Amino acid sequence: MGKMLKILMFKLPSKKFILVVIFTAVFGTGVFFLFDIFKKETVFTQDDIERPSFSATSMQDSDGDGLKDWEEQLLGTNPFENDIDNAQILTGDARRAEPLGGASETQNITEAFSRELLTSLLFTEETTLNEEDITLALDSLLSDATVYITPRIYTEKGARTVNNTNETFKTYGNTFMATVAKHPSANADDTLVTFEHVLKTRDDNATETLDAIANEYSKLESDLLSLSVPQEIVSLHIDFVNGVHALSQAVSDMRMILHDPLRATLGLSMYLKQLDREWEILRNIQTIFQTEGIIFNEGESGYVWVLFQLPLK
Numbered sequence: 001m002g003k004m005l006k007i008l009m010f011k012l013p014s015k016k017f018i019l020v021v022i023f024t025a026v027f028g029t030g031v032f033f034l035f036d037i038f039k040k041e042t043v044f045t046q047d048d049i050e051r052p053s054f055s056a057t058s059m060q061d062s063d064g065d066g067l068k069d070w071e072e073q074l075l076g077t078n079p080f081e082n083d084i085d086n087a088q089i090l091t092g093d094a095r096r097a098e099p100l101g102g103a104s105e106t107q108n109i110t111e112a113f114s115r116e117l118l119t120s121l122l123f124t125e126e127t128t129l130n131e132e133d134i135t136l137a138l139d140s141l142l143s144d145a146t147v148y149i150t151p152r153i154y155t156e157k158g159a160r161t162v163n164n165t166n167e168t169f170k171t172y173g174n175t176f177m178a179t180v181a182k183h184p185s186a187n188a189d190d191t192l193v194t195f196e197h198v199l200k201t202r203d204d205n206a207t208e209t210l211d212a213i214a215n216e217y218s219k220l221e222s223d224l225l226s227l228s229v230p231q232e233i234v235s236l237h238i239d240f241v242n243g244v245h246a247l248s249q250a251v252s253d254m255r256m257i258l259h260d261p262l263r264a265t266l267g268l269s270m271y272l273k274q275l276d277r278e279w280e281i282l283r284n285i286q287t288i289f290q291t292e293g294i295i296f297n298e299g300e301s302g303y304v305w306v307l308f309q310l311p312l313k
Contacts, residue, residue: 169289172228
């Protein structure tokens with residue numbers, strides 16, 4: 001029972017927490033650099049009445065080559081020295097008209113997102129930026145950025161279905177939980193602890209543990225597909241297996257935290273959301289067991305289903 005709890009029982013963090021993580025990860029490629037310039041050029045105290053506009057500073061082009069200082073930081077060129085060959089590179093205005101990811105063919109998700117986010121903040125009507133401006137910009141971009149990870153690769157046609165009988169329900173319930181127990185490392189506790197460890201220590205070797213966890217979820221996915229499933233449960237079962245696939249993909253993205261932090265943070269967001277969906281699916285399956293009068297006794301693998309039991313109306 002403890003193993004199943006580790007896999008699915010996890011309280012989701014607040015949306016603000018997710019935004020803070022993303023803000024910290026993404027702004028490391030652009031805005032922190034921009035703020036550093038802002039601090040160097042402006043020393044102020046709490047008693048100052050007027051402070052220069054952060055957005056005005058962000059429009060700065062120190063070397064006059066047509067690219068803003070923050071744009072050169074993303075490109076890897078020196079913002080204080082005119083080292084840009086304008087015959088080979090677009091001007092600042094033309095570059096801002098390019099689509100997300102236009103700065104470089106090798107630009108990863110974090111770099112692309114940073115560029116788009118910074119651009120959206122720079123061209124707001126407000127002359128100063130506050131927490132609400134940044135949150136709104138993040139919300140807008142994240143609504144598009146998260147679209148790419150919503151996999152549904154299995155359908156009911158691929159399931160091994162059996163008739164609805166007390167015997168098939170009970171066999172399925174016991175076998176399902178026994179299968180989950182065979183993959184103890186595919187759990188939320190190990191995943192999140194490892195992810196936090198990598199964040200704190202910057203230990204690239206520790207990402208191999210996340211890779212192993214992703215592989216374990218993939219093995220669980222394959223094993224669950226081989227189960228014989230009562231007809232009444234097959235839709236929920238396939239939804240659950242698709243969810244396990246999503247968990248595997250999410251952990252694979254999370255392991256990129258040191259190299260593509262936004263991709264990893266989106267993976268974390270998907271992972272947490274999918275855990276919640278999986279929990280709901282298991283509650284629905286247990287409701288079917290209750291309705292059908294299926295009882296799992298202590299000592300049986302299926303006894304774990306009691307964790308998902310809801311009062312019948």
